[in-house]
Amino acid sequence: MASEATTLTVPGPDGPREMRISSPSRLVWPAAGVSKLELAEYVVAVGEAFVHAIGDRPVALQRYGAGVDGEMFFSKNPPKGKPEFIRETPVVFPSARSHPMLVIDEPAAAVWMVQMNAVVFHPWPARARDIDHPDQLRIDLDPQPGRAFADAVPAAFELREVLREAGLEPYAKTSGNRGIHVFAGVRPEWDYIEVRHAVIAAARELERRMPDRVTTAWWKEERGERVFVDFNQAARDRTIAGAYSPRATPGATVSMPVRWEDLGDVVPGDFTIRTVPALLAERGDPWAGLGGAPGDLTTLLEWWGRDVANGQGELPYPPDYPKMPGEPMRVQPSRARKSDPDS
DSSP states (O other): OOOEEEEEEEOTTSEEEEEEESTTEEETTTTTTTEEEHHHHHHHHHHHHHHHHHTEEEEEEEEEETTTTEEEEEOOSSSSSTTTEEEEEEEETTTTTTEEEEEOOOOHHHHHHHHHEEEEEEEESSSSTTTSSSSSEEEEEEEOOTOHHHHHHHHHHHOOOOHHHOOEEEEEEEEESEEEEEEEEEEESHHHHHHHHHHHHHHHHHHSTTTTEEEESSSGTTTTEEEEEEEGGSTTTOOOTTTTTTOTTOBBBBEEEEOHHHTTTTTTTGGGGGTTTHHHHHHOOOOOOSSSSSSSHHHHHHHHHHHHTTTTTOOOOOOTSSOOOOOOOOOOOHHHHHHHHOO
């Protein structure tokens, strides 16, 4: 029996490439009826903006062999059978382990990753040529249970003011679910620890201005129904879905860049594999300017130093991280109280 397969012609900087898609009719999003071929065609349709946002960076892939309702695994090592035109770059992880990761330089590379069942693309905040110094500051505004996207919107607008006061120009996108991601281009002169400290400083300033609506509490039991400012997304090897990346939601949503003037009217579910290409063609790329005038972290790091002097020091790292200098104990506050005989 002949194998079901098709070929996409994908434009690129070195001319068109013929990219094979096996099982093109297989549903990646069963609830939305979106197929593997539609996903590949989406990546081609948004190719220029996709590469601008995600390209030239190590990228981790969320892969779903049986669609988004099935099992998922993160792929950081290059899969077998990688075409020669797709670049790799060596990456050192917090564990000190090192191995190569894929880099997207053209839409055809992303199409091949779709062929390998990639659905969500997680780019690093640093360029492939210098993975030790991020050129993006990223802040994830994550509404807690009981809250929704609309609750993150006022926090995003206030965060924009915080970052502008610190000399940065922020950009916003939907997470593809309930949250909002705020990015700012920075000069690649600071390491991950310094960038994370800058993010914590911005997060604490936002929390001071909106204490009833925003929290930097790492432990879920302390967050309540506020919007959590996830500072640990700035830690090394922590990534969030890139701009224009699909998400593994039932509706085949996309993490969509938006203009600040439109953010208050956004409905995240409106941005899907099927709707985003036309919206991008009509409105242009709201993130076209990101990285064009990279900013300086000096002010945020001065705020960090001020907060440390006032007794607000390091915050917990993710649980799989090695113990970091100055980090408090990684134990839930309720458990710490139970183990303390004087509490």
